[in-house]
Amino acid sequence: MSLNVGVIGxxxxxxxxxxxIIRAPGLTLAALGSRTMHSAxxxxxxxxxxxxxxxxLLADPAIDLVVNLAPPGVxxxxxxxxxxxYS
Structure with a gap:
């Protein structure tokens, strides 16, 4: 089984x-989100x-794991x- 990963930031x-992430077995880089779409x-x-x-990205039910690299302010x-x- 592979987990679909979404990266924010x-x-x-x-x-x-x-x-x-792209080298890790069992992980698939599925989506990249950023406040500036150019960087994504x-x-x-x-x-x-x-x-x-x-x-x-946050609304996508196919994303199993979110990596949050957003700047400190957000x-x-x-x-x-x-x-x-999940709460």
Missing amino acids: CGMVSHAYLGS WTQAARYGGHAVTVDA HHSIGRRALEP
Whole structure:
């Protein structure tokens, strides 16, 4: 079984995470979301997956795991939104 991973936050730090995700057995990079779609498109072109809005990523029932790399100012609120369906 492979888990579909969605990554929120596609800035410089995402390279390390995305590289690890695409090499990890059992993980599939499915979606990349960012406040700037340009960075999501850039990382999707390099690593795979689909560039989507953060709202679309969080609403996608096919996403099994969310990696939250959002900046500190929005990290907490995005984390809470990602966990909302489970509370």
